[in-house]
Amino acid sequence: MVGVAKGSFAEVSNKPDFPAQERTTLRRWADEGTVQQYLRPITANGLMGVHHAWGRCAGYFHHPR
Numbered sequence: 001m002v003g004v005a006k007g008s009f010a011e012v013s014n015k016p017d018f019p020a021q022e023r024t025t026l027r028r029w030a031d032e033g034t035v036q037q038y039l040r041p042i043t044a045n046g047l048m049g050v051h052h053a054w055g056r057c058a059g060y061f062h063h064p065r
Contacts, residue, residue: 029035
């Protein structure tokens with residue numbers, strides 16, 4: 001690669017262990033409280049208004065899969 005110093009990237013296995021990578025990610029999310037942060041109320045004043053949910057559902061009901 002042009003302009004990339006040797007050693008800038010970690011070597012990657014040609015036989016990745018995806019289950020192990022997923023466990024590592026899930027452990028990090030648990031340690032950092034990522035899911036709990038994601039599930040907190042998304043507005044400055046508390047819970048999301050019902051009109052936000054209507055907009056999210058409208059596409060589903062009008063365009064069934």
